[in-house]
Amino acid sequence: MVRxxxxxxxxxxxxxxxxAAVALAAVSIYPLxxxxxxxxxxxxxxxxxxxxxxxxxxxxLQDDTFITALETTAKYVALCVVIETLLGLGxxxxxxxxxxxxxxxxxxxxxxxxxxPVVVGVMWRLIYASDIxxxxxxxxxxxxxxxxxxxxxxxxxxxxxxxxxxxxxxxMFLILLAGLQTLPQExxxxxxxxxxxxxxxxxxxxxxxxxxxxxxxxxLRTIDAIGTFDQIYVLTxxxxxVSTQLFSIYAYNTAFLFxxxxxxxxxxxxxxxxxLVLAAxxxxxxxxxxGTR
Amino acid sequence: MTDSIxxxxxxxxxxxxxxxxxxxxxxxVPAVLEACASxxxxxxxxxxxxxxxxxxxxxxxxxxxxxxxFTSETGIQVQYNETNYDAWYQNSKNDGLHKxxxxxxxxxxxxxxxxxxxxxxIQSLDKLGFHVNxxxxxxxxxxxxxxxxxxxxxxDFASATPELYAIVxxxxxxxxxxxxxxxxxxxKTWDDIASAAAAKAKAGGPYGWSARGVKGNPIVQxxxxxxxxxxxxxxNDDWSPGFASAAGVGALERLFSxxxxxxxxxxxxxxxxxxxxxLQGNCLALTEYTGLSHQVDDATASKVVGKINMAATPxxxxxxxxxxxxxxxxxxxxxxxxxxxxxxxxxxxxxxQTDFANTNGSAAVTKSALSDPNITSKYRWLPAIADAVxxxxxxxxxxxxxxxxxxxxxxxxxxxxxxxxxxSGYHSIAQSKLTQAANEITAYLKQQGGYI
Numbered sequence: 096m097v098r099x100x101x102x103x104x105x106x107x108x109x110x111x112x113x114x115a116a117v118a119l120a121a122v123s124i125y126p127l128x129x130x131x132x133x134x135x136x137x138x139x140x141x142x143x144x145x146x147x148x149x150x151x152x153x154x155x156l157q158d159d160t161f162i163t164a165l166e167t168t169a170k171y172v173a174l175c176v177v178i179e180t181l182l183g184l185g186x187x188x189x190x191x192x193x194x195x196x197x198x199x200x201x202x203x204x205x206x207x208x209x210x211x212p213v214v215v216g217v218m219w220r221l222i223y224a225s226d227i228x229x230x231x232x233x234x235x236x237x238x239x240x241x242x243x244x245x246x247x248x249x250x251x252x253x254x255x256x257x258x259x260x261x262x263x264x265x266x267m268f269l270i271l272l273a274g275l276q277t278l279p280q281e282x283x284x285x286x287x288x289x290x291x292x293x294x295x296x297x298x299x300x301x302x303x304x305x306x307x308x309x310x311x312x313x314x315l316r317t318i319d320a321i322g323t324f325d326q327i328y329v330l331t332x333x334x335x336x337v338s339t340q341l342f343s344i345y346a347y348n349t350a351f352l353f354x355x356x357x358x359x360x361x362x363x364x365x366x367x368x369x370x371l372v373l374a375a376x377x378x379x380x381x382x383x384x385x386g387t388r
Numbered sequence: 389m390t391d392s393i394x395x396x397x398x399x400x401x402x403x404x405x406x407x408x409x410x411x412x413x414x415x416x417v418p419a420v421l422e423a424c425a426s427x428x429x430x431x432x433x434x435x436x437x438x439x440x441x442x443x444x445x446x447x448x449x450x451x452x453x454x455x456x457x458f459t460s461e462t463g464i465q466v467q468y469n470e471t472n473y474d475a476w477y478q479n480s481k482n483d484g485l486h487k488x489x490x491x492x493x494x495x496x497x498x499x500x501x502x503x504x505x506x507x508x509x510i511q512s513l514d515k516l517g518f519h520v521n522x523x524x525x526x527x528x529x530x531x532x533x534x535x536x537x538x539x540x541x542x543x544d545f546a547s548a549t550p551e552l553y554a555i556v557x558x559x560x561x562x563x564x565x566x567x568x569x570x571x572x573x574x575x576k577t578w579d580d581i582a583s584a585a586a587a588k589a590k591a592g593g594p595y596g597w598s599a600r601g602v603k604g605n606p607i608v609q610x611x612x613x614x615x616x617x618x619x620x621x622x623x624n625d626d627w628s629p630g631f632a633s634a635a636g637v638g639a640l641e642r643l644f645s646x647x648x649x650x651x652x653x654x655x656x657x658x659x660x661x662x663x664x665x666x667l668q669g670n671c672l673a674l675t676e677y678t679g680l681s682h683q684v685d686d687a688t689a690s691k692v693v694g695k696i697n698m699a700a701t702p703x704x705x706x707x708x709x710x711x712x713x714x715x716x717x718x719x720x721x722x723x724x725x726x727x728x729x730x731x732x733x734x735x736x737x738x739x740x741q742t743d744f745a746n747t748n749g750s751a752a753v754t755k756s757a758l759s760d761p762n763i764t765s766k767y768r769w770l771p772a773i774a775d776a777v778x779x780x781x782x783x784x785x786x787x788x789x790x791x792x793x794x795x796x797x798x799x800x801x802x803x804x805x806x807x808x809x810x811x812s813g814y815h816s817i818a819q820s821k822l823t824q825a826a827n828e829i830t831a832y833l834k835q836q837g838g839y840i
Contacts, residue, residue: 140507140787141481225653245656334603336802353791
């Protein structure tokens with residue numbers, strides 16, 4: 096009797112956790128597992144026709160377009176995250192200095208990230224359009240003529256980076272401003288009293304204390320940037336050529352345009368592995384960083 | 389009262405019992421849903437049909453006039469569901485593959501037919517006893533056969549007898565739009581257009597020609613009428629790419645020859661930008677699908693009302709516009725296939741098609757509708773549509789066509805960007821990029837198997 100009562104008591108917490116566990120498995124683990132299974136299947140005419148082993152992985156890794164898309168994604172993410180971090184930090188430092196109308200500044204700065212990515216894509220397409228856009232006339236004022244931002248590989252790539260910076264610097268700003276506002280003021284005031292310059296205070300005190308928040312912001316933004324799709328799909332469709340074709344666009348096309356679901360899932364699994372390795376390295380670097388044990 | 393869920397004791401037995409009841413309930417759901425679905429329809433041709441489609445302006449008369457008219461004439465209720473193109477492609481494919489029975493008729497783009505027919509997403513209209521109206525223009529009708537009646541066939545289907553899997557409902561095809569201020573008569577050849585462009589175009593407008601230059605499908609649609617007219621093929625009957633030939637290179641060089649007379653940003657132009665240049669009266673001519681016909685005389689959107697005429701796309705060796713029909717298939721799990729068949733036979737009948745053409749000049753599919761003098765006097769583009777359909781060249785019939793188009797469209801876009809920057813060396817640019825596309829397509833088809 097006692098044993099049975101103990102067993103029923105012990106099951107209680109698990110029963111309460113069951114709905115959440117089932118929901119998590121249904122929306123997160125099952126799709127992931129299904130994707131991994133799909134990556135070793137061969138699809139034809141939309142049908143799952145045979146086991147493919149590692150064929151999809153081999154074909155994907157031999158696909159020059161996929162490798163190019165990975166390289167483009169890496170360049171895009173690196174450029175966007177670096178610029179957005181620097182700009183976001185700069186803006187956060189500025190707004191944190193008790194400026195007049197700080198709340199208005201905050202609202203103004205975060206506005207771009209409240210716009211839906213598809214709308215952002217359409218907006219910037221109008222800005223860059225060579226016939227009716229304002230980009231070409233504005234550059235013309237500075238003596239730069241006939242650029243046609245979306246008309247060549249380099250300018251189109253820089254154009255999509257600029258769009259991303261415009262849209263997502265506010266996120267970095269918001270996270271870093273929150274981080275700055277939680278920093279203890281005493282060490283900073285002590286450093287100033289001891290005669291440290293503003294630059295020394297920033298590098299010796301603010302930055303080390305802000306490091307955990309900075310790390311979270313960079314990781315969040317990196318993961319988000321890797322999955323960028325809507326804006327670029329609307330703006331360039333990955334062109335000219337393949338110059339702005341990010342991994343996400345190529346994987347989407349492979350799955351839903353070329354109906355090669357197996358290959359598309361192999362691409363996703365490969366990217367997942369790359370991201371996990373990078374995340375593990377990043378976490379380790381933070382743990383090994385100065386001031387940590 | 390105090391026995392709340394949080395204070396209740398749970399034993400293994402009570403958990404097991406609850407689990408079994410839950411599983412039994414879930415297992416019963418499909419049977420209940422199936423019973424509900426079958427109770428609302430019948431297989432006798434009466435009852436109700438469900439049509440699913442993507443949104444397109446060309447479908448407006450179909451939806452607003454003819455679906456309602458069918459119900460009033462037959463008593464069969466029609467439920468009409470529309471969504472955006474990409475979502476509908478996935479939705480219809482999933483419905484057909486799993487035979488969920490949510491739809492009876494799928495409105496499709498014609499390049500879906502190979503995949504949907506080979507994958508049994510749709511069912512054979514021949515096996516349903518579908519009566520084909522002999523008045524339907526053959527090139528439009530042929531888009532619905534699988535395997536295709538002519539051209540390259542995949543190995544798995546090489547010996548199979550072509551069956552009708554889908555029936556054309558709107559003959560969308562590329563036609564030539566030209567401004568009568570610059571062309572007193574329809575230009576017959578690309579040379580005619582080049583001559584007019586050289587004589588009348590100016591930097592900043594009017595331009596001699598405008599085109600879609602964006603990678604993928606848009607620039608392929610620009611290139612195909614040129615390629616076909618120069619005697620080239622997208623693929624030959626043995627699936628070898630046919631565009632990396634002298635004809636294909638010549639066709640691309642012809643497009644490049646318009647560079648001095650085209651907007652400088654044409655490599656980033658999609659339909660909206662290309663059409664805007666034309667509707668603002670800033671361009672002599674272009675090739676586009678039939679939807680533009682309805683815009684040219686709309687004074688709210690066009691500055692060239694009454695100035696535009698239409699014709700079949702220009703020839704060099706021949707005229708060869710691309711065709712992209714709206715086409716209907718009956719879902720493999722259709723609850724009411726006979727009702728669906730009845731609707732499609734009714735809509736493609738000569739009488740209804742004549743009325744369809746007479747409703748805002750819709751691109752009907754029958755010869756009699758497109759040549760009816762009472763209708764063509766009101767809608768001047770209809771004879772051009774008939775002419776273009778008769779001269780049209782279909783894209784390769786294979787589920788891998790989108791990938792082939794993407795490869796060709798990417799290299800064409802790169803070639804155009806390079807040509808716009810260099811403004812010379814057109815032959816070597818065309819040769820190099822088309823050869824690259826051909827090699828990539830050949831490698832892809834070899835990897836897929838069933839072709840070469």
